[in-house]
């Protein structure tokens with residue numbers, strides 16, 4: 001049996017993707033998790049086990065450590081060779097990346113380089129990478145051919161890795177970059193969601209207001225060139241995002257089995273933009289969200305929304321869940337964590 005290595009598999013998107021992947025192909029492949037716990041908790045493994053009914057192998061390894069990483073490939077070589085990699089592991093706090101670019105390049109770029117070196121050594125040529133909409137300049141209905149224009153070191157690391165992947169793909173193999181827009185929400189049972197140590201993004205802040213840990217949300221700017229003056233983004237339910245990974249991996253598997261080379265990159269968004277006030281209003285149908293306008297946040301843009309058409313046409317994937325469901329599942333999750 002072949003294995004699928006999931007780096008960063010105890011994190012927000014990785015853990016939820018694993019549960020969806022297991023449902024889809026968990027009997028055909030061994031799923032191996034690798035994480036250094038820098039932004040996750042070991043208890044997530046138990047939660048995953050309780051959902052899927054099986055305890056998966058976990059390696060607490062830092063991808064910056066080549067020697068430890070290569071041991072993982074070696075361990076499975078005979079019985080369960082690693083033939084597919086879904087690479088979630090990365091640091092992702094934009095502000096921190098501005099403060100400490102070396103840490104971000106070291107963790108994200110050097111870490112990925114190590115991973116791809118191991119993959120090459122162990123003849124694993126099927127790679128699915130978590131890229132980000134942050135590689136683009138702001139815009140409405142941004143398609144995949146838009147130029148790279150990251151505005152912070154975190155985004156630069158994603159661009160650097162995309163270039164590395166593009167170069168490698170020319171030697172053969174199968175490589176996919178998924179550029180996520182703004183993932184939000186949680187699983188229906190409220191068991192898996194985002195639990196940042198320090199909230200950076202809109203939904204984690206709103207969740208803290210929703211359960212009374214914060215008095216109000218600070219809305220960053222009300223004079224953007226948008227209908228209500230607040231920033232517009234393409235929020236995508238994390239379950240839709242997880243399903244996109246299942247579809248993308250199945251595509252890689254198909255191409256691998258046909259021994260075809262493959263390289264592509266896709267937006268993973270809904271194509272619909274919502275403003276900060278749209279989110280506050282929708283969430284307030286569940287629980288009142290007090291807010292106050294404050295200054296714009298450095299580096300923020302007015303609008304960033306995906307054109308999802310290429311993904312629909314070539315991968316056959318579209319997001320199914322709307323804003324109401326994103327808010328409802330986010331609220332269920334944070335309430336269940338509070339108890």
Ligand code: NAD
Pocket residue numbers: 007008009010011012013014034035036037038039040061062063064087088089090091092107111130131132133179180181182183
């Ligand atoms: P997360 O922080 O919840 O998960 C990342 C996981 O990777 C964590 O469990 C962390 O401990 C692990 N990790 C980090 N560095 C590591 C290292 N050096 N070695 C081993 N493990 C390491 O983040 P997430 O939201 O689940 O994001 C997953 C991926 O998606 C990341 O690559 C991120 O850049 C990308 N992405 C996220 C968003 C978002 O808004 N959440 C948007 C676009 C892209």
Ligand code: WQD
Pocket residue numbers: 092094131132133134181182183200201202203205217218219220221230231232233276297300
């Ligand atoms: C959304 C909107 C804020 C918090 C970030 C990364 C991006 C990607 C996704 C990884 C903006 C406003 C927010 C608050 C607010 N991550 N806001 N008050 O900035 O679109 O994207 O996460 O790849 O790289 O930059 O997401 O959730 O931080 O902000 O008013 O307390 O909410 O100004 O308009 P963003 P976000």
